[in-house]
Amino acid sequence: MSNRTMKRYAPIFLLPTMVAFTIGFIAPFILGVYLSFCEFTTVTDAKFVGIKNYIRFWTDPSDVFLHSLWFTALFTIVTVLLINVIGFAVALALTKKIRGTNLFRTVFFMPNLIGGLVLGYIWQLLLNGILYNFQRNLKFSEVYGFIGLVILMCWQQIGYMMIIYISGIQNIPGELIEAAKIDGATPKQILKNVTIPMVMPSITICTFLTLTNSFKLFDQNLALTDGDPSKMSEMLALNIYNTFYGRNGWEGVGQAKAVIFFLMVAAIALIQNYLTRSKEVQQ
Template sequence: MKKKKKTYDGTSVNCWLVRRPIQRWFPLFILPTFLCFLIGFVWPFLQGLYLSFCSFNTPTDAKWVNFDNYIKAFKDASFVHAFKNTAAFAVVSIVVINVIAFFIAYALTQKMRGANLFRTVFFMPNLIGGVVLGYIWSIIFDAILKGYSTYLTANATYGFWGLVILVAWQQIGYMMIIYIAGLQAVPGEIIESARIDGASGWQTLIHITIPNIMPSITICTFLTLTNSFKMFDQNLALTGGAPSVMMEGAKVNMTELLALNIYSTYNISRNYHGVAQAKAVIFFLLVAVLAIAQLTATRSKEVQQ
């Protein structure tokens, strides 16, 4: 990059008259937010890390127990089950949400009447909170299943697919917006030249459109992946983990995902507060790895373009 010539007229941001006060005083302006970050994030995080090695009832009354909590967490059948649930849920919801969102976006970027209205309508479920959605859908599912003499929490399968439908309904609109932005950025000339070369609509889609919106696909895939791993409110409100059954001498909530499992572990009894905390740390590491993978992947795509 060519080095900019220094100007001293006081109108440029690069001018030292502007730069020096900023350099000198920026800590003052950062301070309020930084303090909030320390109090609301860093301190609880460190305390949580410490408490995951403790047996405690209240945070002020903690006793150091080394790795006991982590051992209990990994031995816990319900944690393993919740992990499997989460993985399965992530795979299914990534596919369902992205495929449907892409095709809705594709349809809505074609010339059609009322496309804007449809976009708004499809986006709207995203504006409703997860707990509200969960209760609404549990009523809907129970009303439907009642006709078949059964109910939502009768078995794990209903709960699982119920959650997939709920989350798809909520997130498709959001992913659709990202896909629409991507589709609109595909240069018209390429599409036009493809058409002149005699490519069919399907060929244009596979060989021109999709490669050109790879960045959107990457973003949406990772968003749905992290969303599925962090899923909590919808899970809590829809089934709350029910049904709970005894499996090989341990209690397992069949429709519980990881975040809800941490929450319910904390509420098992006072002996399990530390175990829940240990699970939360494991959960943090898992989500952190996913987030870093997401960053790396999106960055490498940006380089390609």
């Protein structure tokens, strides 16, 4: 087909996707931003109040938005590091010629197939079972909750990141490694100067995925600790949910927080993407 016919028919081909995208994303997004400036009980019946919603929660003593922000930030840093380092290490090990690599890959990947809520409840049982010996449980303090969430998140995500790293490592041309070996490079040097630069695209994807996943974590948080004790293990997404549904008259505030949350996630993701992209090398 010539270029001109392509252009002529472009709207027809774009239309279905655009309609779906508008219904599924653009419309709710605009409505959501609008609602953040409103007071309402049901979303169809909103009253415009200006930026009040963006101010109210900072000074409310029972609102833990700031605490949630720090809790989430710390959680994100810890899990991004752990998941990627361990995921990469496992991927390295499983691209070596050892028996049963396929079995191991499958086993490590499996946790990712289970839904977050189910995982949360299963891990709650497991961890409480251990803590029971000390007459404690997960909801005793936010430190337990934090560690529990980190363990759960690592267990779920490492396998997934491992698969991405494995494909990255397998795509490195054999002659590069061979040449490095002939030049007398030690395994350490090969890892640092050949493997890591060559899998940089995978690292970009994996850090992006883990970063946004951790920052937006909801199901696992809800199932494992539900923000207990005293909302101290409440992460941002759960905090927003609880503000919207848990406090009458605060629906708009929840919406305002969600807008702030969106801006934060977008900013972090863009910065991260820029930083890791700039380190990628051409083959």
